[in-house]
Amino acid sequence: MDKNHPNYDAERVGFQTRISHRPDLIVPATTPEDVRRAVAGAAADGLPIAVQATGHGLPVPATGGLLITTSRMNAVTVDPATATARIEAGVRWDRVIEAAAEHGLAPLSGSSPAVGAVSYTLGGGIGLLARRYGYAADQVRAVDVVTADAEPRHVTPDSDPDLFWALVGGRGRFGVVTALEIGLVPVERLYGGGLYFDTDLVEPALRTWHEWTRTLPEEMTSSIAIIPFPDVPQAPFPGRTVAHLRIACTGDPQEGEELVRPLRAIGPRLLDTVAEMPYTDSASIHNDPTEPAGYYATHTLLRDLPVEPLLGVRGVVEVRHLGGALAKPQSVPNSVGNRDALYFATVLTPGLAPGADLREVRPVHEAVRDALSPWSTGGRALNFLYGEQATPEEVRKAYEPEDYERLTALKAQWDPANLFGAL
């Protein structure tokens, strides 16, 4: 499909509408063989290759070259005997959640079930149950990938430990992944939902949540968002700045309720949806936007959380509590870095038009980052390096220094022409 094709725009634009790929050619893939042929053709012509499933994680957009879209590759099969799922490249989390739930299982999905499961997992994957079960990447059992030599490969930790290690954590830099085999966890129900506090309780909510996170068992994964809602009737809380605490607790619901008690004591809630729920309802915990949108977001990984820099920010602030299983050594090594971070803080500016000028937006983000810098680990989370921030310098910060060296060596071996972009 070239630029003159009537479906060119529909095929290249994804969830992030501020920026989008503008390739010379698009291959809408439906099978692994489509992917293999596309990689072979691009390699022969020296065309750079970009891949898009949903567009939720767009790094620097492609200008020219080939874009392979995978949204039509969306088969999911669950093997309850081994508690694993095989997911094709274009599968979104919602399909995996539904398929796993039929067997009393759940994937390590994230805040939005509309995100692509494969890329989320290859970039780490900080999910709703992250403190209990670790990174989604830690559950990868096998990777089906077409490498730069246009060879389809089934890569496991035993068949090729180096390539497996690089693929899982390296996201799209080592090939086009056509399917993943992932482990599922035995979670059918949660104690979870959202607590919403009005403007006057935003600061107490942030302070209390921060103190509270110091005391928690791994069963509790939580986050807080401070959301200035626009003053329009369709907004959930028009004209108010709201603190939204998100709760996902595995285990006994009564223990979950006991753990959440100090948060409910912050004061009256505008809304309180925290209750026992099936994992299939877990999208309601964060209530992420479902419609494509234009936004700019930056993040900082933190050792501890200062409160002041996050108050009064012009934009949406979100802080996720990390640690727990995220910090533990994994049984099968992968290249996901920065496991020492205890908090993930992000600032998001919504409502940006396609190609929006960022001159007024960037200083807001830089001011927060500067204010947080004394507490920063210096690291980045690859999955959240969007758009123009996905520079080589920033991507490098997603890894431990020695791991980055190892990735660089493996990149030279597996993709010497940087067909899938420089590391």
Ligand SMILES: Cc1cc2nc3c(=O)[nH]c(=O)nc-3n(C[C@H](O)[C@H](O)[C@H](O)COP(=O)(O)OP(=O)(O)OC[C@H]3O[C@@H](n4cnc5c(N)ncnc54)[C@H](O)[C@@H]3O)c2cc1C
């Ligand atoms: C609303 C929202 C909520 C989110 N929540 C979370 C969360 O809770 N936890 C978390 O960790 N992340 C989260 N993210 C980030 C998200 O997981 C990553 O950005 C992820 O890369 C998105 O994958 P995608 O396929 O949906 O996006 P895409 O933009 O389609 O893909 C992102 C990139 O991944 C690579 N890629 C995609 N498919 C393949 C493939 N088959 N083979 C090789 N490379 C490929 C490409 O480089 C592509 O540019 C969220 C993002 C958004 C917008």
